[in-house]
Amino acid sequence: SGSLYVVATPIGNLADISQRAIATLQQVSCIAAEDTRHSGKLLQHLGISNRLLALHDHNEKQRAASIIEKCLAGEDVALISDAGTPLISDPGYSLVRLCREAGVPVVPVPGPCALITALCAAGLPTDKFQFIGFLAAKSSQRQKQLADVPANAGTIICYDTARRILDTLDDVAAVLGAERQLVLAKELTKTFEHFAYGNAAQIQHWLREEPQRCQGEMVLMIAAEAEKPASEISAEAQRTLQLLLAELP
Ligand code: SAM
Numbered sequence: 001s002g003s004l005y006v007v008a009t010p011i012g013n014l015a016d017i018s019q020r021a022i023a024t025l026q027q028v029s030c031i032a033a034e035d036t037r038h039s040g041k042l043l044q045h046l047g048i049s050n051r052l053l054a055l056h057d058h059n060e061k062q063r064a065a066s067i068i069e070k071c072l073a074g075e076d077v078a079l080i081s082d083a084g085t086p087l088i089s090d091p092g093y094s095l096v097r098l099c100r101e102a103g104v105p106v107v108p109v110p111g112p113c114a115l116i117t118a119l120c121a122a123g124l125p126t127d128k129f130q131f132i133g134f135l136a137a138k139s140s141q142r143q144k145q146l147a148d149v150p151a152n153a154g155t156i157i158c159y160d161t162a163r164r165i166l167d168t169l170d171d172v173a174a175v176l177g178a179e180r181q182l183v184l185a186k187e188l189t190k191t192f193e194h195f196a197y198g199n200a201a202q203i204q205h206w207l208r209e210e211p212q213r214c215q216g217e218m219v220l221m222i223a224a225e226a227e228k229p230a231s232e233i234s235a236e237a238q239r240t241l242q243l244l245l246a247e248l249p
Pocket of ligand 1: 011
């Protein structure tokens, strides 16, 4: 049978599309996309005139059946989302699941993903992290989402919107403490890419300094409780270190 290719596309900078992604999008018989108008622009930019098929959360199961039929008949189909990696806070899960169940090979074509892009440059521990997806629209639900993360989960990563970020930061302070260290990654791979550091109040202050800072796309990262800057050594440890160093030949 044909395969379903899960193809990552850029999250801002169009140069981030991979050569394999381009080749795949050219070669498949059709491309399932979240928003065909939005993806049409990307394909136009890449000079690809392939057929687009709309796939969103409310028609996904139904569309999946016809995509699986195509694949079983020998056609290759690609899945893309508006930005980044499909299925990551984006449609595609039902389709991939149903393809697997139907024996249709699913081939990942990796590329940009906002949470990994944010994490790899934030300077927070990366050995262990928990992605909790989009924070809810309601404050009480956001607080529950944050409270539900176990203390040993490592760095917490969430997607949030410009409209809600100031309120979200209030919730972070309320649930995880006013001193918890945060990194807000904005407009990744775009012209105004910025990483803002500090506790909730400090990041709110930065956001309020200029109105356009409260716009655009953002990933919020929350340090695990015990996180301290790598350079911070307790006073007692420093004294001990000095004593030991003095003894060294
Ligand atoms: N599938 C995408 C991925 O692989 O990251 C995520 C799609 S989700 C609908 C969109 C959210 O991802 C935005 O609200 C924002 O939180 C985050 N995001 C996407 N692009 C971003 C960017 N360039 N800079 C910062 N955050 C971004």
